Amino acid sequence: MPDARDTTLAFYAQEADAYAEWSGQDRDSENLETFMGLLGRGAHVLELGCGGGHDSRRLLDRGFEVLPTDGSPEMARQAERRLGRPVRVMRFMELDVEAAFDGVWANASLLHAPRAELAAILQRVHRALRSGGVFFSSFKEGDEEGSDSLGRHFNFPSIDWLREQFEQVAWTRLDMERRSSNGYDGIGVSLITVWARR
Secondary structure, three states, X not given: OOOHHHHHHHHHHHOHHHHHHHHHHOOXXXXXXXXXXXXXXXXXXXXXXXXXXXXXXXXXXXOOEEEEEEOOHHHHHHHHXXXXXXXXXXXXXXXXXXXXXXXXXXXXXXXXXXXXXXXXXXXXXXXXXXXXXXXXXXXXXXXXXXXXXXXXXXXXXXXXHHHHHHOOOOOOEEEEEEEEEEOOOOOEEEXXXXXXXO
């Protein structure tokens, strides 16, 4: 049986062009504006799962220092074309820096992390942030880990389970809320958005 991460990466390899185009039309503008507003100009930002590079482009255009990363080499190449700079191919568990960033932006990316690894990934994000650093992430709400109609792996957390994972790390502030959205598959979903401060 293929590893869930491999089937997810295979999907993004096959759909890289189309997904990069679609994601540019479905930007999370309000949350990104809030994120940028919480950071000082020139702040260092890590984007986990940059996809086609649209959010990194906006961050760069607003004067932030940005390290864009993606677990899919094909999506990273899409982002490189948009950004005109290298994009690091990196899986979440490969994040291994300390106090390097003022903000971490992980919009619709950590929702692919296996449940068994999520708490450890959040610890890595916490360690990568400087004191007072801001972390945004979003997840598709659900009851149990599984795949969507396109074969992509999702952790599908409940808000209570997700809070338990975040609370294994000592954030100075943690806020979660739900909102409605539509996925790449055209199916409406409940998204859990998470704001945390180191």
